[in-house]
Amino acid sequence: MEISARNKIKGVVKEIKKGEVAALVKIEGSTPTAISAVITKESVEELGIKVGEEVTAVIKATEVMISKE
Amino acid sequence: MEISARNKIKGVVKEIKKGEVAALVKIEGSTPTAISAVITKESVEELGIKVGEEVTAVIKATEVMISKE
Amino acid sequence: MEISARNKIKGVVKEIKKGEVAALVKIEGSTPTAISAVITKESVEELGIKVGEEVTAVIKATEVMISKE
Amino acid sequence: MEISARNKIKGVVKEIKKGEVAALVKIEGSTPTAISAVITKESVEELGIKVGEEVTAVIKATEVMISKE
Amino acid sequence: MEISARNKIKGVVKEIKKGEVAALVKIEGSTPTAISAVITKESVEELGIKVGEEVTAVIKATEVMISKE
Amino acid sequence: MEISARNKIKGVVKEIKKGEVAALVKIEGSTPTAISAVITKESVEELGIKVGEEVTAVIKATEVMISKE
Numbered sequence: 001m002e003i004s005a006r007n008k009i010k011g012v013v014k015e016i017k018k019g020e021v022a023a024l025v026k027i028e029g030s031t032p033t034a035i036s037a038v039i040t041k042e043s044v045e046e047l048g049i050k051v052g053e054e055v056t057a058v059i060k061a062t063e064v065m066i067s068k069e
Numbered sequence: 070m071e072i073s074a075r076n077k078i079k080g081v082v083k084e085i086k087k088g089e090v091a092a093l094v095k096i097e098g099s100t101p102t103a104i105s106a107v108i109t110k111e112s113v114e115e116l117g118i119k120v121g122e123e124v125t126a127v128i129k130a131t132e133v134m135i136s137k138e
Numbered sequence: 139m140e141i142s143a144r145n146k147i148k149g150v151v152k153e154i155k156k157g158e159v160a161a162l163v164k165i166e167g168s169t170p171t172a173i174s175a176v177i178t179k180e181s182v183e184e185l186g187i188k189v190g191e192e193v194t195a196v197i198k199a200t201e202v203m204i205s206k207e
Numbered sequence: 208m209e210i211s212a213r214n215k216i217k218g219v220v221k222e223i224k225k226g227e228v229a230a231l232v233k234i235e236g237s238t239p240t241a242i243s244a245v246i247t248k249e250s251v252e253e254l255g256i257k258v259g260e261e262v263t264a265v266i267k268a269t270e271v272m273i274s275k276e
Numbered sequence: 277m278e279i280s281a282r283n284k285i286k287g288v289v290k291e292i293k294k295g296e297v298a299a300l301v302k303i304e305g306s307t308p309t310a311i312s313a314v315i316t317k318e319s320v321e322e323l324g325i326k327v328g329e330e331v332t333a334v335i336k337a338t339e340v341m342i343s344k345e
Numbered sequence: 346m347e348i349s350a351r352n353k354i355k356g357v358v359k360e361i362k363k364g365e366v367a368a369l370v371k372i373e374g375s376t377p378t379a380i381s382a383v384i385t386k387e388s389v390e391e392l393g394i395k396v397g398e399e400v401t402a403v404i405k406a407t408e409v410m411i412s413k414e
Contacts, residue, residue: 001139003196003274004181005134006105019365020226021245024385025135033102036075037133038366038385040199040231040245043142047137056136058141061178062269062407063132064106065074066094067125067348068116070346072343072403073388088158089295090314093178107159107178109300109314109406112349127348130385131200131338136141143272144243157296162316163273171240174213175271176297176316185275194274200338201270202244203212204232205263205279206254208277210334210412211319227364228383247337247369247383250280265279268316269407281410282381301411309378312351313409323413332412339408340382341350342370343401344392 007059009035013051016044025049027057076128078104082120085113094118096126145197147173151189154182163187165195214266216242220258223251232256234264283335285311289327292320301325303333352404354380358396361389370394372402 011027014034023041028034035057049055080096083103092113096104104126118124149165152172161182165173173195187193218234221241230251234242242264256262287303290310299317304310311333325331356372359379368389372380380402394400 001274001276002185003141004175004177004185004272006178006181008136009102017366019229019367021224021229021231022226022364022366024130024366024387027135029102033078033098035133036130036385036387037135037142038130038200039133039135039142040144040243042231042243043135043144047135047140047142049135049137049142053137058134058136059128059132060270060272061093061105061107062176063128063405064104064108065127065349065405066096066106066108066112066116066118067077067127067346068118068122069346070343070345071392072348073341073382073384073392075385075388086159088160088298090293090298090300091157091159091295093159093180105178105180106349107407108349109312109351111300111312112351116347116349129339129341131383132198134142134198136139138139146274147240155297157298160295160297162268162297162318165273167240171216171236173271174268174316174318175273176268177271177273181273185273187273187275191275196272196274197266197270199231199243199245201266201336202242202246203265203280203336204234204244204246204250204254204256205215205265205277206256206260207277208412208414209323210279211313211315211323211410213316213319226367228362228367228369229364244280245338246280247282247381249369249381250282254278254280256280267408267410269314284412285378300406303411305378309354309374311409312406313411314406315409315411319411323411325411325413329413334410334412335404335408337369337381337383339404340380340384341403342372342382342384342388342392342394343348343353343403344394344398
C-alpha cells in the first residue's frame with residue numbers, strides 16, 4: 001500500500017501513554033529527532049504498537065508549518 | 070515564543086514551488102529525513118523563506134499517524 | 139503496511155484537477171458517497187493516480203467532525 | 208447553514224466512548240462504511256449526540272489522503 | 277444544522293484569491309482579528325462566497341495550538 | 346521565532362480541563378470571541394499554561410473552514 005502523505009519518518013517507539021480515548025506515542029528517530037503522535041487508543045491496540053517496536057510516523061504535507069528564527 | 074506543537078524538526082530549505090495560493094517547501098534534515106510542507110505562498114513571502122535557509126518544521130501531535138510494516 | 143488512521147473508504151477516482159502545487163481528487167464510493175481530497179500534485183503523480191482507478195480515501199479520526207440537523 | 212467542508216457522510220451513531228476531554232464516536236453509514244470521529248466530550252454533550260441518532264460526518268478535503276494498493 | 281467544531285468566528289470577507297485548486301479567503305472580525313482560510317476554489321464558488329459578505333470561520337478544537345511569549 | 350501559521354488570536358486562558366493525554370484549554374479574546382484548543386496535557390505542563398495567563402491561539406489557514414447562513 002502506498003499513501004499520498006508526503007512525510008514518513010522511521011523510528012522506534014519509546015513510550016506509550018494511554019488515556020480513555022486518545023493515546024500519546026513517542027517515537028525516537030535515528031537522529032535526535034523525537035516525534036510525538038496523538039492517535040486513538042484503539043489504533044494503538046489494533047496495530048499492536050509496543051515500546052521498542054519499529055514504526056513510521058506519517059504526516060500529510062498540509063499539516064506541516066514552518067518556523068524561522 | 071514557545072508553541073504547544075510537540076514536533077519540531079530542524080532542516081535546510083531545498084526547494085520551494087509556488088502555486089497561486091499554496092506553496093510546497095521541501096526541507097532536508099540532518100539525517101536522510103526530508104520533510105514536505107504545504108503552506109500559503111503568502112507565508113513563504115512574509116517569512117522570506119529561501120532555498121538554503123535554516124528553518125524548523127512544526128507539527129501538532131494530533132496530526133501525526135503511525136504505520137507499521 | 140497498516141496505518142493508525144481509523145477511516146478508510148474505498149472508491150474509484152472520478153476526476154482529477156491539478157493546480158501548480160495542490161490537486162483535487164474526486165472519488166466515488168460504492169454508495170452515493172463522494173469524497174473530495176486535496177493532496178499535492180506531486181502525490182498524484184508519484185502514486186500514478188488516474189481516473190477510473192480504485193483507491194482508498196484515508197482519514198485520521200481527529201479530523202472528522204459531526205453535525206446534526 | 209452551509210459549510211465549505213467538501214465531505215459529508217450520513218450515518219447512524221453506533222457507539223460513543225467518552226474520555227475526560229475527548230470522545231470517540233462511531234458512525235455506521237448506509238453501506239459497510241464505518242466512520243470514527245474524535246471530538247471533544249463537550250461537543251458530544253452540547254449537541255446531545257446519542258447512539259441510534261442520525262448524524263453527518265463532516266471532513267475538510269485537505270484532511271483526506273489517498274492510498275493505492 | 278449544528279456542528280461539533282468548537283470555534284466559530286464571525287466576520288466579513290475582505291479578500292478572495294483563487295488558485296487552480298485552492299483559494300485563500302481573508303475574513304475581518306469585529307475586532308482586529310483577521311482570519312485566513314485556505315479552502316477549495318470549488319467551495320468558494322458553490323457557497324458563492326463574495327467580498328463584503330458575512331461568513332463564519334469554523335475551526336475544530338484539535339487544530340488549535342497555543343503559544344506563549 | 347516566526348511561524349508560517351496565518352492565524353494568531355490573543356486572549357486569556359479561562360479554563361483548563363486535563364484528561365490523561367489531552368487537555369482542553371479555553372481562551373477568551375478581547376471580544377466575545379472564545380477559542381477552544383485541544384492540545385496534549387504535556388504541552389499544557391511544559392509551557393506552564395495557567396488560567397489568567399495571556400496566550401495566543403495559533404491556527405494554520407488550511408484548517409479553517411467557512412460557513413454561510
